[in-house]
Every structure is written in structure tokens, then in C-alpha cells.
Amino acid sequence: GENVEQHPSTLSVQEGDSAVIKCTYSDSASNYFPWYKQELGKRPQLIIDIRSNVGEKKDQRIAVTLNKTAKHFSLHITETQPEDSAVYFCAASKPGYSTLTFGKGTMLLVSP
Amino acid sequence: DGGITQSPKYLFRKEGQNVTLSCEQNLNHDAMYWYRQDPGQGLRLIYYSQIVNDFQKGDIAEGYSVSREKKESFPLTVTSAQKNPTAFYLCASKAGAAPNTGELFFGEGSRLTVL
Numbered sequence: 528g529e530n531v532e533q534h535p536s537t538l539s540v541q542e543g544d545s546a547v548i549k550c551t552y553s554d555s556a557s558n559y560f561p562w563y564k565q566e567l568g569k570r571p572q573l574i575i576d577i578r579s580n581v582g583e584k585k586d587q588r589i590a591v592t593l594n595k596t597a598k599h600f601s602l603h604i605t606e607t608q609p610e611d612s613a614v615y616f617c618a619a620s621k622p623g624y625s626t627l628t629f630g631k632g633t634m635l636l637v638s639p
Numbered sequence: 640d641g642g643i644t645q646s647p648k649y650l651f652r653k654e655g656q657n658v659t660l661s662c663e664q665n666l667n668h669d670a671m672y673w674y675r676q677d678p679g680q681g682l683r684l685i686y687y688s689q690i691v692n693d694f695q696k697g698d699i700a701e702g703y704s705v706s707r708e709k710k711e712s713f714p715l716t717v718t719s720a721q722k723n724p725t726a727f728y729l730c731a732s733k734a735g736a737a738p739n740t741g742e743l744f745f746g747e748g749s750r751l752t753v754l
Binding site for chain 1 (some may be wrong): 682729
């Protein structure tokens, strides 16, 4: 089955810095890659996703890039703010499957 | 107010007891999912259902059971056969049962502690 590796497990940055979280996947057939954010004590929520026919997608301060050849994708957050502090999960899904395989998560801490 | 509701929020259980976690959604979503969240382990899929009266095992189904008698309800039973049941359990739903599409909407979770 699919395996998703996520790094780093924790990331500390200063407010205003950029943050990058990387994920690799094992199954080259995977074609859908969402990112979920879980604030402390709250439910995970989708923040951005990308499909394999696109190399990059942006939404204000967040962006996701995908390298199909290398089978990795990354979340980029620019101008980080304290409210960006949360656990971020990447995930992957294959055609014909209605389930996601999640990475183990990255705890991002943004210090004022 | 549409959403997905899990109950109870906190639950304590003695070893050897079965316990059922409730998950109800009023979003008219076809697919529903149960995930287990442990520190440093991410979200691991226990069971999922794409349609009423049908469900499939996920990656860690042993020691758990589910039912899907109604579209809006997907309860999870943690049985005494589950060797390490203490965890945070998340229920989720998705609008379409079609594969590989759609946002997962999560409930607020149920924290189960086995004493």
C-alpha cells in the first residue's frame, strides 16, 4: 500500500519567517495530495490540495509544490504568524481509492 | 447548523469492557470514516463506509467494529480485543463516495482512556 513520510516532525520559526514541510510518497499512482491543519484541541481542516496534473498551487500565504518524478510534495508558508502554529498533516490518495494515507504530522511553532 | 458531531468527548473505560463512540453528520455526506490519532503517529484509518449498509476495514481494524444502518450515523465500537485502545478517535465524512475526491470534514474527536 501507499506510504507517506513527513519531515520534520517539529519545526520552530520566528514570526515572519518562512516554513517548509516536506512529504514523500511511495506509490507513483497517487495523484491527489491534500494538506490538513489541526490547531491545538481542534479538528483537522483542509487548507490546500494539489493534483498530479499541477506542479504548484498557491492560496495567499500558503503554497504546495509537487515533484512527481521524485515523488515528493511540500507545503510552503510565507510570512508566518503565531496563528499558523498547529500540527500539519500531508496525505496522498490513488485513483479508485476513497481513502487517504496520512503522514505522521509536523508540529509548527511560530514564536512572536 | 450543519456539521459532524462526535460523542462523548471524553470516555473512561475499564479493561475488558466494550465501548461505543457515536458519530452523526447532517451534511448529507455519503462516505464516513473513523481515524485513530496517537502522538507522533498521524491519522490511521480504522474503518470507512461509502454507502449505507456497507463498510470496509482500514489499516488498523483489529479490535474495532462499525455499523452503517443510516446515512447520517457511523458508530464505532472499541472491543475488549483491542490491545491498546487509549487514544483520540476522529470521525470524518466526505460529500461523495467517488474515489480520490473531496474534502474530509472531521468531528471534534473522542478521547478514550482505558483505566
